[in-house]
Amino acid sequence: MPPVCKRGGGAREYWRARGSRAAVRRRRLRGCSAPPSPPPAGERPGRAGPGQGGGGTCAGGMELEELGIREECGVFGCIAAGAWPSELDVPHVITLGLVGLQHRGQESAGIVTSDGESAQAFKVHKGMGLINHVFSEDSLKKLYVSNLGIGHTRYSTSGISELQNCQPFVVETLHGKIAVAHNGELTNAARLRRKLMRHGVGLSTSSDSELITQLLAFTPPLENDDTADWVARIKNLMNETPTSYSLLLMHKDIIYAVRDPYGNRPLCIGRLVPVGDMNGKGKDNRETEGWVVSSESCSFLSIGAEYYREVLPGEIVKISRYDVQTLDVVPRPEGDPSAFCIFEYVYFARPDSIFEGQMVYSVRRRCGQQLAIEAPVEADLVSTVPESATPAALGFAQKCGLPYIEVLCKNRYVGRTFIQPNMRLRQLGVAKKFGVLSDNFKGKRVVLIDDSIVRGNTISPIIKLLRESGAKEVHIRVASPPIRFPCYMGINIPTKEELIANKPEFHDLANYIGADSVVYLSVEGLVSSVQESIKARQENEDHLKTNKSRVGKIGHCIACLTGEYPVELEW
Template identity: 60%
Template structure:
């Protein structure tokens, strides 16, 4: 299976600007999408040919800057390409690059490269169907499964790649955002529910220029998020719509149509893209993620205000929500924790002392800002809850008079089967401890979550999009967009 990832594609305009290095541009974009995956990354480029000698590939494990040296990028020739950065999951892939994307397969119609973000909810069923047709699979990756399904020729018109993509969409309702490269074209695809983000951008000659349609584009890009655009000289054109297939060539891009959802059900864009996953400077549904997180903080304050001296946060993803909470209540925002930026992701520690040491290594207290204060500490979400206890203890030991926890999202109670590596129900703190006992469990004076209704309102209030709004809240409510298949 695949999980939370970043995908990116680029194609140059015709005539091809000789000073535009596609591999370098894709690498820069993947660095901008690094928050969507830190386990592995890959880039595939081409001049538009369909033979093995026409396609250039480099993949590896680790961060983007560790994988792509100058010589590696110089070897990635071509005027179009796709890139991928992969989230570290419990499955992992060790030193084996089999599961590292983009996937490249040699078909009877030439080489095909695919980058995928998401997780197929009916992967087991589709895997059985592919194997029955005599196709071998080298991994349990949904992305390889998608690649092989695209390679199976429709008998009526074997060269019709848009038809192949349409058949894929019809065979699986979610979850996927795809960038597909074949010959001289890229295809950008979202599942009919629009569960994962995907957008199209225009490459300009002048970096960070204001849009000027009188200037010719030097290329087009497709990306999981808009956040890399400013660093590569691109501007957002629009999002790929749920169920849409967009064809991108050196001449520009065009929509090949939109496939509807079963029984006219609403879209199901992952609401946690707003809460935590997307970078705060990205735009989703016409609104900046940072602004939505501030709105979540305002809504949280509206629902669960409490008297205190300062509002603060656990750096850094919850900072916008804390500022929104502060703005609504008038309680000043004050930093209480200094984050050590050279410490990686936290690991679950088996003892209280080790958990406290892990927090102490990652955060240092601003004692003068804490001592004698009643503190509201805002977090964006609580999953396992393994670090909140030592975090509260750190504030208490630094002299905090009171500690009130406010969470800018509802309790997470259910696993996600659409691309987010959420733990099992038994591991989730909201299922292990009664909500009215959580404050005591963490050592805080009080704890309140944002309600599901409050989160939906905060996310939808300022959205600017022509399409129908709809968000997946399955990890919060257990109501999945479609019936799960096992």
């Protein structure tokens, strides 16, 4: 049996480094060193043994852990309502929906569509690159005629970025083809991979998402051979792996939307209405042109959809041409709270998205206000590292009574440094990313708000830039706590050794990055900023009290901050 990492301990690093025999062969071809020895019992993953220097490296400095597949992705589905064939342009709706999720993945994309009625094979188009590069008018023609479909946009956080790992995955089952799109990362992927292979199931990619697809295709023991029980298959998957996944499963004329019992990754449903009726009165009486489901609600407005509701943790939702129906809610172990990723609020999500009944922008602003309470400073102005930290900077400025003034302008055509997989590209990106508005701060004391400091590679050159342009003082305030641990549930957070909070320099961080002072928001401050509105709504709205009994205790995953993971990490 592989070692089990219970809520943050164990030998995950060893198994992540070792991998399959095929992975070992690939490392040898790349000139990588051998995997590390298993860590001592009880030692946390990421802590190197004597002489290991963080677990071994391969040519180019890539750590062995970074050879695994870890994803942060976006999923989007659409189904036309009413009579079929529909006049709704499903491929274009999905494409525009994926454009709204482009920030969640910029390396590859794919769409699978179907007419939902014939035995004709699914229509599939996938490619590497941005959405607008992958889907041209000619490529979209291959996806017609269609009444429903699902799409996916992806980036590999550290693993293989190639066409074979593009989603959605399509597989033939005893009851016809299914297509699956997945956002997240399985915490017991290695065991599931071995289990499938023992049953003679071949795997052609290194993606967790293919494991999910094959597990769904696998017939549960009690299923009748003549009829597919997709609820039973989905529940079987959920019993096999507790987290992390938000899934779209398409079979014939149905889309199933599924969220893991801990609700670690987001998923929500929207309703397509006639464009002229979007802001009209009598919402309940308006025509429904179709249903959409997305990782984030920010993708709805551009396609003429309105936010309908969130998929609950553990919920299995059936979306058909007729309606949206909850088929089941799979509970967590008794006493376990939900574990929605708090980093979605901090950085990754678009500010206009809605999670847990609140807009991300509002949460970030509250984080800034809380930061002003915890870490006041004498200064002349408050500014931000554009753009995700802007709401926090506005909240900080409002709370401490200082003016908010821009000191940096962003080159919008340079990608986020956080998700560029190569360190050299990341560092070069910083130099090209910002311009300086020096007239706004010459001779003044600046409080610069950032949403997070992960490696420390971005903030130091920015401070240097501000000082060289005339800033008298530069004080850094970070609207989230220090990130100390990797994420194993779907977000690109580096190994422990790369994180600035785990380096000796962190004890004198202000001097190390060239700032006059540096203060982070506390873990308690972040959690209270996120949960304040949720708890208030639960107390005041009756329907939320009902859902609370179904969903269980509200919580958030803060494992990257504390090392306390919501589930066992089994490798």
